[in-house]
Amino acid sequence: xxxxxxxxxxxxxxxxxxxxxxxxxxxxxxxxxxxxxxxxxxxxxxxxxxxxxxxxxxxxxxxxxxxxxxxxxxxxxxxxxxxxxxxxxxxxxxxxxxxxxxxxxxx
Amino acid sequence: xxxxxxxxxxxxxxxxxxxxxxxxxxxxxxxxxxxxxxxxxxxxxxxxxxxxxxxxxxxxxxxxxxxxxxxxxxxxxxxxxxxxxxxxxxxxxxxxxxxxxxxxxxx
DNA sequence: TTTAAGGTACGAGTCAAATCGTACCTATGG
DNA sequence: CCATAGGTACGATTTGACTCGTACCTTAAA
Numbered sequence: 001x002x003x004x005x006x007x008x009x010x011x012x013x014x015x016x017x018x019x020x021x022x023x024x025x026x027x028x029x030x031x032x033x034x035x036x037x038x039x040x041x042x043x044x045x046x047x048x049x050x051x052x053x054x055x056x057x058x059x060x061x062x063x064x065x066x067x068x069x070x071x072x073x074x075x076x077x078x079x080x081x082x083x084x085x086x087x088x089x090x091x092x093x094x095x096x097x098x099x100x101x102x103x104x105x106x107x
Numbered sequence: 108x109x110x111x112x113x114x115x116x117x118x119x120x121x122x123x124x125x126x127x128x129x130x131x132x133x134x135x136x137x138x139x140x141x142x143x144x145x146x147x148x149x150x151x152x153x154x155x156x157x158x159x160x161x162x163x164x165x166x167x168x169x170x171x172x173x174x175x176x177x178x179x180x181x182x183x184x185x186x187x188x189x190x191x192x193x194x195x196x197x198x199x200x201x202x203x204x205x206x207x208x209x210x211x212x213x214x
Numbered sequence: 215t216t217t218a219a220g221g222t223a224c225g226a227g228t229c230a231a232a233t234c235g236t237a238c239c240t241a242t243g244g
Numbered sequence: 245c246c247a248t249a250g251g252t253a254c255g256a257t258t259t260g261a262c263t264c265g266t267a268c269c270t271t272a273a274a
Contacts, residue, residue, distance in 0.1 A: 023127040094201020
């Protein structure tokens with residue numbers, strides 16, 4: 001059972017949810033940026049400057065959080081998002097590499 | 108440019124299309140069965156007996172074909188579907204293993 | 215030649231996902 | 245204290261995906 005913030009444990013991660021989460025270009029862009037940053041990097045939702053409204057941004061981060069791709073922790077004022085690198089790599093080896101090396105996302 | 112039957116070349120395969128294709132449980136089931144069968148295995152769409160209409164089955168196979176996951180070749184009467192194992196493994200290493208080992212698909 | 219099986223094409227319905235605006239909460243920094 | 249930045253929650257809209265029925269095509273087999 002996911003914790004009260006919606007994070008599934010490693011074992012609770014479902015391939016279907018992960019693939020659905022990653023089928024959206026904006027979410028893939030977020031995961032890509034996180035996976036390209038130094039390990040342990042933390043970023044706020046807003047820092048990605050997605051070309052959508054605040055409400056939609058929240059929605060996307062919720063999908064990523066509930067699929068297990070990211071962890072969001074309260075940092076007083078804001079919520080820091082971090083990639084669950086080890087969990088993803090354990091359950092779905094190679095997946096992050098695919099996202100990282102996606103073509104046409106150079107921007 | 109995809110051939111006249113809608114097959115993209117290896118280089119034309121797009122991560123986004125592949126992930127979208129795999130985000131549907133029925134299509135994942137097809138890919139899973141194909142990846143579990145002997146290499147080079149050919150099967151008709153109908154042989155999967157998806158719990159949907161013929162028209163819908165055609166739709167799902169079109170999505171998989173246009174994303175590059177399968178190849179469909181005319182066999183006179185019917186069209187044989189085969190998994191593009193090497194192409195997938197080259198472009199997206201590890202992806203087939205994920206599908207193959209998905210939990211809760213034992214059925 | 216007739217029947218049936220495997221598929222496709224089209225239009226239409228339905229439901230989930232993405233999007234937004236607004237209102238609201240919380241903490242930090244003047 | 246007050247303004248502001250980062251986020252969430254809610255309801256509403258829109259868009260796209262999945263679905264279907266029907267009509268139609270092609271080939272193999274009876």
